[in-house]
Amino acid sequence: MATNKSTVPFKGTEEQKQKLLQVISELKDERGALMPILQKAQDIYGYLPIEVQTMISDETGIPLEKIYGVVTFYAQFSLYPKGKYAISVCLGTACYVKGSGDIYNKLCEKLGIEGGQCTPDGKFSLDACRCIGACGLAPVMTINGEVYGKLTVDKLDEILAKYE
Amino acid sequence: MADEIKMVNVKVNGIPVSVPEGTTILDAAHKAGVKIPTLCFLRDTNEVGDCRICLVESTKARGLVAACMYPLAASDEGAEIKTNSAKVLDSRRKTLQLILSTHDRKCLSCVRSGKCELQKLCNELGVEDEKLYEGFRPEYEKDTSAVHMVRDNNKCVLCRRCVGACEKVQGIAVIGPNNRGFASCIGSAFDMGLADTSCIHCGQCIVACPTGALYEKDDTYKVEEAIADPDKFVVVQPAPSVRATLGEEFGMPIGTDVEGKLATALRALGFDKVFDTDFAADLTIVEEATELVERVKNGGVLPMITSCSPGWVKFCETYYPEQIAHLSSCKSPQQMFGATVKTYYAQKMGIDPAKIVCVGVMPCTAKKFEVTRDQSAVPGVPDVDISITTRELARMIKRNDIDFAALPDGEFDDPLGESTGAAVIFGATGGVMEAALRTAVEVITGEELKAVDFTEVRGMQGIKEATYNVGGLEVKVAVASSLSNARIIMDQIKAGTSPYTFIEIMACPGGCINGGGQPLVDSEVRNFVDVRGLRAKALYDNDAAKTLRKSHENPSIKKVYEEFFGEFGSHKAHEILHTHYVKRSING
Numbered sequence: 001m002a003t004n005k006s007t008v009p010f011k012g013t014e015e016q017k018q019k020l021l022q023v024i025s026e027l028k029d030e031r032g033a034l035m036p037i038l039q040k041a042q043d044i045y046g047y048l049p050i051e052v053q054t055m056i057s058d059e060t061g062i063p064l065e066k067i068y069g070v071v072t073f074y075a076q077f078s079l080y081p082k083g084k085y086a087i088s089v090c091l092g093t094a095c096y097v098k099g100s101g102d103i104y105n106k107l108c109e110k111l112g113i114e115g116g117q118c119t120p121d122g123k124f125s126l127d128a129c130r131c132i133g134a135c136g137l138a139p140v141m142t143i144n145g146e147v148y149g150k151l152t153v154d155k156l157d158e159i160l161a162k163y164e
Numbered sequence: 165m166a167d168e169i170k171m172v173n174v175k176v177n178g179i180p181v182s183v184p185e186g187t188t189i190l191d192a193a194h195k196a197g198v199k200i201p202t203l204c205f206l207r208d209t210n211e212v213g214d215c216r217i218c219l220v221e222s223t224k225a226r227g228l229v230a231a232c233m234y235p236l237a238a239s240d241e242g243a244e245i246k247t248n249s250a251k252v253l254d255s256r257r258k259t260l261q262l263i264l265s266t267h268d269r270k271c272l273s274c275v276r277s278g279k280c281e282l283q284k285l286c287n288e289l290g291v292e293d294e295k296l297y298e299g300f301r302p303e304y305e306k307d308t309s310a311v312h313m314v315r316d317n318n319k320c321v322l323c324r325r326c327v328g329a330c331e332k333v334q335g336i337a338v339i340g341p342n343n344r345g346f347a348s349c350i351g352s353a354f355d356m357g358l359a360d361t362s363c364i365h366c367g368q369c370i371v372a373c374p375t376g377a378l379y380e381k382d383d384t385y386k387v388e389e390a391i392a393d394p395d396k397f398v399v400v401q402p403a404p405s406v407r408a409t410l411g412e413e414f415g416m417p418i419g420t421d422v423e424g425k426l427a428t429a430l431r432a433l434g435f436d437k438v439f440d441t442d443f444a445a446d447l448t449i450v451e452e453a454t455e456l457v458e459r460v461k462n463g464g465v466l467p468m469i470t471s472c473s474p475g476w477v478k479f480c481e482t483y484y485p486e487q488i489a490h491l492s493s494c495k496s497p498q499q500m501f502g503a504t505v506k507t508y509y510a511q512k513m514g515i516d517p518a519k520i521v522c523v524g525v526m527p528c529t530a531k532k533f534e535v536t537r538d539q540s541a542v543p544g545v546p547d548v549d550i551s552i553t554t555r556e557l558a559r560m561i562k563r564n565d566i567d568f569a570a571l572p573d574g575e576f577d578d579p580l581g582e583s584t585g586a587a588v589i590f591g592a593t594g595g596v597m598e599a600a601l602r603t604a605v606e607v608i609t610g611e612e613l614k615a616v617d618f619t620e621v622r623g624m625q626g627i628k629e630a631t632y633n634v635g636g637l638e639v640k641v642a643v644a645s646s647l648s649n650a651r652i653i654m655d656q657i658k659a660g661t662s663p664y665t666f667i668e669i670m671a672c673p674g675g676c677i678n679g680g681g682q683p684l685v686d687s688e689v690r691n692f693v694d695v696r697g698l699r700a701k702a703l704y705d706n707d708a709a710k711t712l713r714k715s716h717e718n719p720s721i722k723k724v725y726e727e728f729f730g731e732f733g734s735h736k737a738h739e740i741l742h743t744h745y746v747k748r749s750i751n752g
Contacts, residue, residue, distance in 0.1 A: 004355040050354050054751045063337035064751055065361070068353035072343045079354075 006080050007120040010051045019044050020052070024059045034062060034070060038077060047078045080118045083125035085163045089141040092131030099152075100139035104128060106153045107141075110160065123163070172236045174222075174243045185238060189220055189231035189245060194692060200247050201256070201285055203323055205232035206372055207691045210328030215321070216259045217285065221246040228255055257289050265297035268318035276376035279684055282321060283375075304349065309357025311536060312365045312529040313380050317349050320377040325687075326350060326369035333673060335648035336479075338363045350377075362482045362750050364647070366475035366671045367529030367553075367680015380529050380681060384556045390521040390549070391434045397515050400435040401501045401580075402426055402525040404442050405591025405676035406554050408702035409527065412683040413558035414568040419698030421706050424573025427581075430525075431574060432566050440576040441524065442583030444501035445590045445599070447724070448472065449715035451741055452494045452596075453603040454733035456666055460637075465489045467642075467657065467664040470596050472496045474534035475671030475680075477745065479647050484654045485747035490667075493742040495539065495547070497590065498524045498531055501580070502547030503540070503740045508728040509580060510542075517542045524551040527591065527679030530671065539743040553681025582720040585616075585707030592700035593645040593675035594621035594628060597668040601632065601641075602714045609635040616713050622704070624674050624696050627652065629664075641666045646673035677703065 023040045027033040037056055038048065045052050048071050057064040071077040089095075089104045104126075108114055111124050118125040134140045137149025148159055170185045174192060181196040193200050204215035213233035220231045224243035231247070246252060263282065271277050286292075304317035324341065327350060331337040338361040342351050352361045370378045390398045411420035430438045456468050471477055471492045481488060495503065501524070506517040524531055531551040540547050552560075561568055575581070586602050589595035598618040605613050620630035621641065626649040631640045642664045644653050650669045656662040672679045674696035685695050707713060715721065716732075729737040 003357075003360075053353070057751055063331075063340075064353040065337055065340045066331075069340040069342055073341075074344075 004079060006047075006049045006118070008049075008081055008118050008122050010049055012045060012051060016044050017055070020055060021059065024056065028060050033060070034067065038067070038071060042077060047081045049079065049081075078116065080116055080125065081122065083118045084123050085125075085143050087124055087126045087141060087143050088129045088132075089126070090130070090132050090134075090139065091128045092135070094131070094135035095139040098138040100141075102153055103139055103141065103151050103156070106156055110156065124160075170238065172238065172241055174236060174240060174245055176245045177247055178244075183236060186235045189222070189229070189234045189236060190218060190691075192236060193220075193231065193245070193247060198247055199688065200231045201288065202232055202687060202691070203281060203285065203321065203374055204325060205691065206325045206328065206687050209333055209372055210323065210325045212324060212328075215263075215323050217256055219252060219255050219259075221249050221252055228252065253289065256285075257291050260286055260289060260291040261296050263321050264291065265299065266301050267321065268316075274319065274376040275379045275382075276319075276373075276684075279686075280376060281374035281687060284686075300346075302346070302349070307351075307357050308381075309359035310363060310365070311359065311381070312532040313358070313367060313370060313378060315351075315358065316377050316379075317351070318377075319375045320350055321375055322348060322350065323374060324350070325372040325374060326378060329368040329372040333368055333646055333648060334364075334366060334671070335651050336362070336364060339369065360752065362748070362752075364475045364478040364482065364671065365530035365533040365680075366647075368672060370529065370680050371678075371682065371684055374687060380553050380555065381532065382556060382559075383532070383550050383552050384560050386550050387523050387552060387560065390523070395519060396521045397436050397519055398434075398521045398523060399437040399439055399505055399509075399580075400430050400433075400523045400525060401439050401441040401444065401498070402430065402557070403498065403527055403591065403676060404445055404588045404595075404703065405527045405679065405682070405699070406525050406557070407588075407706070408591060408677055408699045409554055409682050410558060411568075412685070413555070413561075416569070418685070418689075418693070418695055419702045421702040422568075423706065424575075425568060425571040427576050428571045428574035429561050429566055429568055432571075433560060433564055435523070437577045437580075438574075439501070439505075439580040440583055441497050441501055441526075442587035442590075443576075443580045443718070443720060444497040444504065445587035446583055446715035446718045446721050447500050447504065447741065448494055448497045448590075449586055449596075449599045449603050450721060450725075450732045451500075451737060452492050453600050453607060453715075455492055455494065456600065456604055457607050458733065460665065467662055467667045468492055469667045469669055470600075471743075472590065472596055473530070473670045473672075473676075474528065474537075475530035476647070476650060476669045478530065478533065478748070479650065479671060480654070480669075481745055482748040482750055483651075484658065485749070487654060487657055488745040488747065490657060491745055493738075493744070495741055495743045496531075496534060497587075498526060498551065499534065499537075499539065499547045499743070500741050502535075502549075504724065505580065506540075506542045506545055506547060507740055508724055512727070517545050521549045522547065524548050525554065525557045526551050527554055527676040527682045528672075529553060529680040531681070537743070541740040554679075554683060555681060558683070579720040579723060582718060584715055584718045585710035585713035586715045587718075588706045588710075589703050591676040591703050592622070592696075593624065593670055593673075594618075594643045594668065595675065595703065596670075597621045597641055597643050597666070599715055600666070600668075603716050605632075605634050606714065606716070608637065613714070621668075622700075624694070624700070626673065639665045641668075643668045645670040645675050647671055649673075674700065 176196040179196040203217040213230035218231040219228035307315040407423040411422040502522040510517040586599035628643040677699035
């Protein structure tokens with residue numbers, strides 16, 4: 001079975017752990033505590049890997065699967081960290097008809113990850129976004145806020161090389 | 165004073181019916197003799213109304229409503245409910261077509277073909293192999309990681325009956341709905357294989373599933389291979405509850421005792437010896453009752469809890485690791501049987517234990533896990549080699565050209581086929597308790613026990629309690645079945661407030677007669693018939709008809725102790741018939 005665990009090694013600190021334990025002890029006896037705990041946990045760690053979800057499960061007694069079910073239901077939660085360089089490809093209408101779907105797929109292939117994930121070395125993460133207001137430059141993507149327009153699949157290697 | 169129950173009068177397809185307020189349309193229709201089809205609804209397990217198959221029309225409701233979840237209120241007084249209008253049937257067909265559009269429609273080789281609730285609905289409503297909504301169909305890798313079962317999500321209809329069984333009935337929740345929208349699927353956290361979770365192998369998800377998405381791992385070919393091997397001496401032992409359920413696989417009414425035909429069928433399959441787990445159930449009782457008496461006399465850990473149910477044992481090890489000292493050290497009957505065959509019987513008959521293949525026929529999928537536990541009596545030789553379920557045995561009987569219904573009654577072989585009434589009731593919740601009491605009371609008082617029926621611990625309630633006066637000693641006992649009920653008992657022990665001396669716990673609700681390896685019962689029957697009660701009755705009738713009803717009176721048990729083990733609870737018996745437990749953790 002292919003599992004959905006992050007391939008980026010977990011680098012949580014003792015300080016983050018203490019913060020999370022504090023949050024859980026404050027909230028755990030309230031009804032419907034799981035959502036706020038998850039939101040705060042994501043604030044602390046930036047994402048919700050198995051290590052964090054297991055801590056929440058152990059402390060609250062909520063089965064891990066129930067936590068994972070909630071995390072994967074809501075788009076606001078992420079199982080993967082953001083990379084040092086966060087790539088965001090616009091899949092809005094204008095970009096999409098100009099071929100941003102191919103750009104996105106090619107990036108998945110080149111980086112060896114799926115949308116929403118991060119490369120094992122923690123360098124690149126890939127997300128899809130909707131219109132960033134640069135339709136005149138379609139198709140576009142951003143890397144850490146830097147905008148690249150009028151993209152073609154052939155240009156990707158050159159752009160990625162800048163971040164090596 | 166209790167409020168008077170208000171009645172609501174409605175008509176279902178023109179048939180007038182009066183039901184208490186709060187009754188669902190589904191139950192009101194049932195009372196009126198109208199059978200509304202369901203798919204996701206499984207009483208007490210999954211009541212969520214998400215499949216939309218049971219939609220009906222009512223003059224007092226807007227749009228179509230889900231009959232399984234619509235409680236009739238005062239405002240529904242006089243409603244005309246139509247369950248078979250053109251609008252309703254059209255809606256049901258569309259729902260089925262949509263389900264089929266993402267369904268792996270390879271029905272011929274599907275393990276559930278002929279017993280599939282989806283197939284049955286399609287057949288009844290005339291929905292064919294639909295191409296109408298054909299489009300992208302997600303493809304899932306089968307999860308074959310667990311020792312006892314397979315999950316094939318390509319056959320899953322997302323009804324959540326398995327989730328209800330795991331979460332609500334068993335309180336485990338190692339499976340649940342992941343992702344959302346089109347990507348929704350039932351699975352475990354982080355898409356881990358079931359083997360990597362704290363699943364306790366009970367198989368209640370399998371018997372809850374309406375389709376072929378969940379099924380036991382088929383070990384029948386291993387059995388057939390062993391039988392065909394002239395160097396192997398293959399012995400078989402069917403569990404007590406198998407005789408109360410196997411007949412259902414051959415069209416017999418629920419609760420038919422087929423003990424005699426079972427023995428004949430096993431012989432026809434070519435086993436060298438047809439023994440009976442019931443013998444080992446008697447063995448378990450004499451050892452367990454001895455252990456209980458010793459714990460009471462010598463200040464051992466109390467309450468003592470039974471250890472026959474491997475799902476329960478793994479649950480205790482995983483969820484209550486600090487309490488494993490409460491578990492009886494007795495192996496389960498299946499394992500005691502294997503251990504006795506490979507030591508006593510092998511020695512007596514001069515057979516090399518390594519050449520004996522011991523096959524268990526069990527109501528249980530967790531028994532497939534149990535045989536892998538490190539506890540064998542002969543080093544390097546497993547106590548039990550292969551454990552198959554009641555369903556797998558039925559499959560073997562069918563493909564070996566045996567006309568089960570026409571078989572004459574047979575007998576089990578001696579000496580490991582002889583048993584008492586105390587053994588056969590092991591298959592129902594409370595049975596082990598009752599059997600143990602029959603022996604323990606005689607041991608403690610030293611007098612003959614005349615009234616052997618401990619009816620207080622019988623019945624299908626989730627938790628039963630009773631207090632008995634045994635030779636001036638007050639003994640408080642409890643019986644629990646299903647793991648959510650076990651949790652209540654265990655939390656008391658954890659808190660130090662448990663008032664009991666002896667507790668019986670079975671993982672499956674109702675005990676082995678409702679095990680995860682038992683014949684599948686269509687939800688339309690299960691929702692309205694007390695299947696567990698009927699199956700249990702077959703066992704209690706079998707017990708009542710026996711002359712010997714106390715385990716320690718079994719002549720073969722006496723003989724085995726005289727010739728081999730010595731006394732009940734002897735050092736040798738401990739080495740061969742007892743085991744140890746391991747502490748496990750919930751999240752690995």
